[in-house]
Amino acid sequence: MSMTDLLSAEDIKKAIGAFAAVDSFDHKKFFQMVGLKKKSADDVKKVFHILDKDKSGFIEEDELGFILKGFSADARDLSVKETKTLLAAGDKDGDGKIGADAVERRPR
Known part of the structure; x- marks a missing residue:
């Protein structure tokens, strides 16, 4: 499965472009721009698994x-x-990593 199976290629392109400058990344705005805020918890988990490279x-x-x-x-x-x-925003238990359970608790 690829990211564009779940999210619009155009939305991804716009979001990547909006944060092209170093130290401009805002995870809340980025995830909204790519359309993750509108996706079901199941789709967000699929995105998580794509990003979990190892x-x-x-x-x-x-x-x-x-x-x-x-x-x-x-x-x-x-x-x-x-x-x-980004790690500080997603690492709710302080273990230095973001678990898949973090997507279940994400604010809408």
């Missing part, structure tokens, strides 16, 4: 740095600052 059931800090590439291969890497901000 299939560990978690998205660890090193995977987060490349999260935009999970949406589009030509996207940039996140900066260290952006990666740490």
Whole structure:
């Protein structure tokens, strides 16, 4: 399964473009722009599993740095600052990674 099976290629392109500058990434706006806020919990879990490159059931800090590439291969890497901000937002139990259960608790 690819990201464009779940999300609009045009929405992904616009969202990637909106955060092309280093240290401009805003995860809430990005996820809204790509259409994740409108998706079912099941579809969001599918996106999570696409982004979980090592299939560990978690998205660890090193995977987060490349999260935009999970949406589009030509996207940039996140900066260290952006990666740490995103990890802090998603890591609810403080274990240094984001679990699939985080998508079940996501705010609408």
